Amino acid sequence: MPLISSGKRDKRKAVMGSQAMPFWKVLTLLSGLAILMPLVIDIFLPAIPAIAQSFQVSTGDIQITLASLNLGAAIGQLLYGPLSDRFGRRWVIIVSMSIFAISGFATAAAPNLEWLNILRFVQGLTAASGMIIIRAIVRDLYDGALAAKMLAYTFVAGSIMPIAAPIIGGNVTVWLGWQPNFYIIGGIGVLVFLSLWRWLDETGEKDYDAIRFQLVWSSFVRISRSRVFLTYAYVGIGPFAGLFAILTALSSTLIEFMGVSPTIFGYLFALIMLGNLTASIVAGRLVSSIGGVPLIYSGCVICLVSGLAAGGFAWMGIVTPAGIVIPSLGFMIGFALLVPAATAGAMSPFPKMAGRASSLIGLVHHSAGAITSLLIGLMADGTHIPLVWSLIICGIFSFLSIWPVCKLKHEQGL
Secondary structure, eight states: OOOOOSSOHHHHHHHHHHHTSOHHHHHHHHHHHHTHHHHHHHTTGGGHHHHHHHHTOOHHHHHHHHHHHHHHHHHHHHHHHHHHHHHOHHHHHHHHHHHHHHHHHHHHTOOSHHHHHHHHHHHHHHHTHHHHHHHHHHHHHOOHHHHHHHHHHHHHHHHHHHHHHHHHHHHHHHHHOSHHHHHHHHHHHHHHHHHHHHHOOOOSOOOTTTTOHHHHHHHHHHHHTOHHHHHHHHHHHHHHHHHHHHHHHHHIIIIIISOOOHHHHHHHHHHHHHHHHHHHHHHHHHHHHHOHHHHHHHHHHHHHHHHHHHHHHHHTTOOSHHHHHHHHHHHHHHHHHHHHHHHHHHHTTOGGGHHHHHHHHHHHHHHHHHHHHHHHHHHOOSSSHHHHHHHHHHHHHHHHTHHHHHHHHHHTTO
């Protein structure tokens, strides 16, 4: 049930306002926020070769725009928690969504590569507000099982978009060109903005010290000195780097190098993300019975095997869509098994600073993604080799993270 604080009048007013919001209405609003980041990434992927042709640049140059988007998302991880604590959830997310919608339409009219990079950065920066504000609103309104239920349903809504978006993007690119994909992003941004403006009540208590630099900085320093946090945050770096290697290079590998149509690419990528969603559901069911650490071990091993499989297929000369889609599918299954458990482990020492710990994890992981996208864009050679090497390296990196976790658990006597 909604939490009602007894201390402060503005908190009591916020909760009284939130009580007028039925569960389904909150879920609908939060689901709209949850789809934004996968939308801006996944609907874009089938269009990468077409955008490169339109701007008369290399595919690698367009791949680098994913680094710009991830850089914006990484910075956004640090901004929205303190801003929403200081100014309230409602106005921060409404302003963010207005900018998001404008940037979507503007990207369709980008005159050159420089503007495309700038606008993708803005999209990443504003879309990042979604998950931060979702977690904040859920903490404001619900507790216990109801909070877990809301987050679970929101996650399902967000997980549908990586399956649907590449299929939509592939078909739109084939029949209408690449620009309408960004009209879709802008249009969905407008719908989310109008929905929030009309139905979202303020849910949080304003903390006038929340954006004091010294306070924010000291909390981040405290979190980053925690060995538990560092160990589990490190676990996620390899999987996130591999995720963004797949996001950055898979479309050009399949469409340009292997001759797959954007439409077929959309279905193949949806298959990969369906495997990721299935593994996430399985992990959610297993974590209560076997714990998070075995899931981390299993996911790390699967990421390693998938990376080595990509290398093995390339070494044997199997240059086919299956030779890269199957390892990518395996890697994303490993990702889904280990990342939620690693994230929970990293945040576990900081129950009173969960928002800031979450922001710092997001900064680390999205920074890894931005660096990976940049390197793959720079190394793009028109073949599958950059993606293969990325999966191998990320798989090894993921596997090596098992040892710090084992050492930590041994020292804790677990």
